[in-house]
Amino acid sequence: MTYVGQSASAAQQGTGERATVKDVAAAYVGLTKPRVIELLLLTTVPVMFYAARGVPDLGLVVATVLGGTFSAGSASVFNCVYDRDIDEQMRRTRRRALPRHIVSARAALVFGFVLAIASTVILYVWVNPLSALLSVLANAFYVFGYTMLLKRRTTQNIVWGGIAGCFPALIGWTAVTGSLSWTPVVLFLVVFFWTPPHTWALALRYREDYANVDVPMLPVVKPAHEVGKQIVVYSWVMVATSLLLWPVADTSLFYPVAASVLGAVFLVEAHRMWRRTRGTEDLSVIQPMRLFHTSNLYLSLLFVAVAIDPLLAR
Template structure:
């Protein structure tokens, strides 16, 4: 059975349909650039910290403003990470479909987008929450991009041990959003997440060891044995429990 021939109406609407598909694809690429699942993980630590700091449920507007600013800051940091890592992302199966690898956007467009997110995050947190939370959020981005991504990631097997500090900052942001200061309690929460981060990422690195080796990233399982990495995971986990 042959397919029906396209009608004049089909031909007339085809460009519009193609345009909508292109717009959706572009929007999807920008969303992927922010690594939404990582943002979710970071915000999961922010909200409970706000509840602890308040000793109850904070005002809805404050929670919304803090989470929005945190999402913008984390999204910008993740986008900058993709810009910096685009050369090694194309070498790893896990990351070969990222927007800058597939050509869905240019590095310049991605960098402009990332910087816009960071500016928006700082302004939003400063105006809607407080300046301390804004400074903490931006400091996490600077640490993640310059210390972890550009310096440690390709040079040291301890990259995630030190660089993981950036992922612990959201608890400080959450506490500062409620109290406008820091205290011992949020620093303890920071330390817990800081210690949790290496074993979590080393477990993933074992799974993707071949990818990291192909890209020349000195993750723990690449530069030493799986057994040694497992021992480090156990040691950090024990420290976390203690």
């Protein structure tokens, strides 16, 4: 079995092994970054529950999830194509499809465009034009704003580049209501302020990788203690923003209680990591992945609370 978009000999020179059909299929799936998609959908579907003040139409959920999956997947594919030079040099990414030469850049680009077109058609036809437009804007911002413009130029790359990951909250709301309001904007901002602590914790773990490829992530250009301080600041703003949903959206008491408990757990872990950075750059002491995994759990449970709240109110 030859590599997609390459000759067998070129493929063998790239990795020394032949790709099976299973390898190629897994490579295409991997290009879409499924774990990122899972997180994005987790901020879409619960918002649909809240917008519907109960259980939304199943067909609408399926169409929104499918369109959102294809849209996020296409953005990730374009990111992989553009970053294939640095992905090949980083421990965290060197096993991706393009660095391993299982899929060619041309084939990946075609795949990305197919996903982008399919997502736009699905959202436009079976959801609504506003949701389709927001999806296109999110995709474009991630590819052109973050990947091509910000990532390799500024330490604030993921602060502003992370805006693309906030759009699912808006898309989930507009899918049900056909319009925007302050409720999804608050949730948009929660994800916005969540992104730096989440990403900087991961970047701390892989800062040598980023340094080796000249990507100026904050942990590359600032000492760990300063990174920890920034994480704490963003964490406090994130938790405060999450509590704004109570008065803005007139939730039941369940949501602010859940948001307060989850926020307290997150803040404790953020402060603990900051304390561990005092006087050391040793990652085995700092343990940034503890905060990274806590951030995933926090966002997941917070949006589950968003979905549950209207069900309890009924």
